[in-house]
Amino acid sequence: MSIQWYPGHMAKAAREVTESLKLVDVIIEVLDARLPASSRNPMMAEKIEHKPTVFALAKSDMADPGITDQFVRWYTREVDMRAVPIDSLRGTGIKELISAATALAQPKLEKLAARGIRRDTVRALIIGIPNAGKSSLINRLAKRNAVKTGDKPGVTRQKQWIKVGNSFELLDTPGILWPKFEDRQVALKLAWSGAIEPTLLPLEELAQELIEWLKWVYPDELKSRYHLSDLDNQPEEILALIAEGRGAILSGGLPDLHQAAEKLLRDVQTGKLGKISFDRPDQA
Numbered sequence: 001m002s003i004q005w006y007p008g009h010m011a012k013a014a015r016e017v018t019e020s021l022k023l024v025d026v027i028i029e030v031l032d033a034r035l036p037a038s039s040r041n042p043m044m045a046e047k048i049e050h051k052p053t054v055f056a057l058a059k060s061d062m063a064d065p066g067i068t069d070q071f072v073r074w075y076t077r078e079v080d081m082r083a084v085p086i087d088s089l090r091g092t093g094i095k096e097l098i099s100a101a102t103a104l105a106q107p108k109l110e111k112l113a114a115r116g117i118r119r120d121t122v123r124a125l126i127i128g129i130p131n132a133g134k135s136s137l138i139n140r141l142a143k144r145n146a147v148k149t150g151d152k153p154g155v156t157r158q159k160q161w162i163k164v165g166n167s168f169e170l171l172d173t174p175g176i177l178w179p180k181f182e183d184r185q186v187a188l189k190l191a192w193s194g195a196i197e198p199t200l201l202p203l204e205e206l207a208q209e210l211i212e213w214l215k216w217v218y219p220d221e222l223k224s225r226y227h228l229s230d231l232d233n234q235p236e237e238i239l240a241l242i243a244e245g246r247g248a249i250l251s252g253g254l255p256d257l258h259q260a261a262e263k264l265l266r267d268v269q270t271g272k273l274g275k276i277s278f279d280r281p282d283q284a
């Protein structure tokens, strides 16, 4: 699958991020804790290569905790980067993230001070793919609803500065994807997690691929959520069982696979199957 999709507002946002790099001391790159590798934009990674960056692993409350720990250790060991798991809805990890970002900004502030420029606030740029949780993090940091959030990609449309107490200024940016998904598995994971609109791919196909993957990685969660006695059936048959289980039957008596697919995706995206991680550090 190579999906070619790059709306104009994202191209504009990507240009704006490049322009904003000069203005900030540190970057907070928001990754989805359930898929830290697949939700990192390779195009942005290249752009920000020389800027101090900390990863915020957002939605860590929905990710498999053991896998998140493995990722944090992997980033330190393999790429010498700090990654902090956060839950912006409850405030977990936020203090640690602030201290990591502040520490990373110090060399720049010291350099400015050496030139006689005194600045007390740290300026941070928040970047990440659509729906990763950038605006929710900012609202948590600001302790108020400073920016709009939403459970679908593409809520933030324009960059925006937000002052946080006396110590931080944050730049919220729209979610940015890259023009082409070369890796089919990455595209699937982005769709399963809700980072790209499921309408970009045929929904039933997406759901069947997800069932195939769950059969391998989270078979017990799949069985228990939909009261399946075993997983010996093909994904399409399992989708039919999910439809029947919730009474989604078409007028001709056939199971409504479309409705079942919507249900499965919604369940996975809202954590109804439990804590699920789509990526593994050994595959990163």
Ligand SMILES: Nc1nc2c(ncn2[C@@H]2O[C@H](COP(=O)(O)OP(=O)(O)OP(=O)(O)O)[C@@H](O)[C@H]2O)c(=O)[nH]1
Binding pocket: 058, 059, 060, 061, 062, 086, 087, 088, 089, 128, 129, 130, 131, 132, 133, 134, 135, 136, 137, 148, 149, 150, 151, 152, 153, 154, 155, 156, 157, 173, 174, 175, 176
């Ligand atoms: N469970 C959980 N949900 C979160 C967390 N952070 C964000 N969300 C939810 O994820 C959805 C997207 O959050 P936003 O903050 O709007 O994401 P964004 O990165 O700003 O998205 P765009 O503006 O579309 O690029 C919302 O429904 C949030 O409530 C988190 O740490 N835990």
Ligand SMILES: [Mg+2]
Binding pocket: 134, 135, 136, 148, 149, 155, 156, 173, 174, 175
């Ligand atoms: Mg946003």
